[in-house]
Amino acid sequence: MTDFLTLAQERYSCRRFADAPVAEEKLAYILECGRVAPTACNKQPHRVHVLRSEDALAKLRRCTGSHFGCTLALLVTWDKRESWKRGYDGQDSGWVDASIVTTHMMLAAHEQGVGSTWVMHFIPEAVRTEFALPEWEIPVAILVMGYPADNDRPSRLHADNKPLENTVTYR
Numbered sequence: 001m002t003d004f005l006t007l008a009q010e011r012y013s014c015r016r017f018a019d020a021p022v023a024e025e026k027l028a029y030i031l032e033c034g035r036v037a038p039t040a041c042n043k044q045p046h047r048v049h050v051l052r053s054e055d056a057l058a059k060l061r062r063c064t065g066s067h068f069g070c071t072l073a074l075l076v077t078w079d080k081r082e083s084w085k086r087g088y089d090g091q092d093s094g095w096v097d098a099s100i101v102t103t104h105m106m107l108a109a110h111e112q113g114v115g116s117t118w119v120m121h122f123i124p125e126a127v128r129t130e131f132a133l134p135e136w137e138i139p140v141a142i143l144v145m146g147y148p149a150d151n152d153r154p155s156r157l158h159a160d161n162k163p164l165e166n167t168v169t170y171r
């Protein structure tokens with residue numbers, strides 16, 4: 001069994017996908033891994049839109065150039081009516097909650113041999129219009145997915161992680 005650090009190190013942003021569709025049971029497993037993610041006060045304000053019909057994928061291509069020709073994508077949003085708000089300053093946990101759900105699914109996909117890239121470079125208003133999102137639903141991430149193509153490779157940024165002393169302090 002792969003330990004977590006190895007899984008986390010080996011996962012990379014996949015930007016070339018094979019033609020084969022992702023198996024239904026793998027998609028179900030990935031969605032389940034998102035379902036059990038922690039959220040603030042367990043409010044679970046996230047929503048996951050599975051984009052895989054021709055119509056949905058055409059809409060996706062109108063929202064972002066970073067679709068990489070995928071045939072499956074998960075659009076992750078959150079409902080601002082449901083998310084937890086911190087009473088002291090009104091900070092909203094929706095962004096964090098949806099991001100944790102997305103992270104679970106991204107790592108679960110890799111474990112299942114499914115490549116993905118987290119895409120934030122999308123036009124928010126296009127997403128809202130194309131997928132008819134109500135005013136209270138906030139798009140956070142699009143996880144474009146598929147089996148990695150044979151010639152897919154991690155980008156040079158993949159291994160470019162700062163040393164711990166640059167990001168961790170002990171007090």
Ligand SMILES: Cc1cc2nc3c(=O)[nH]c(=O)nc-3n(C[C@H](O)[C@H](O)[C@H](O)COP(=O)(O)O)c2cc1C
Nearest residue numbers: 011012013066117118119120121122154155157158
């Ligand atoms: C919040 C977030 C937003 C990102 N948005 C995009 C994007 O819009 N397009 C893209 O090609 N990659 C995007 N990425 C992928 C990052 O560029 C990538 O994770 C980073 O360069 C490290 O490479 P690796 O994932 O291969 O380890 C995003 C990643 C994160 C976490």
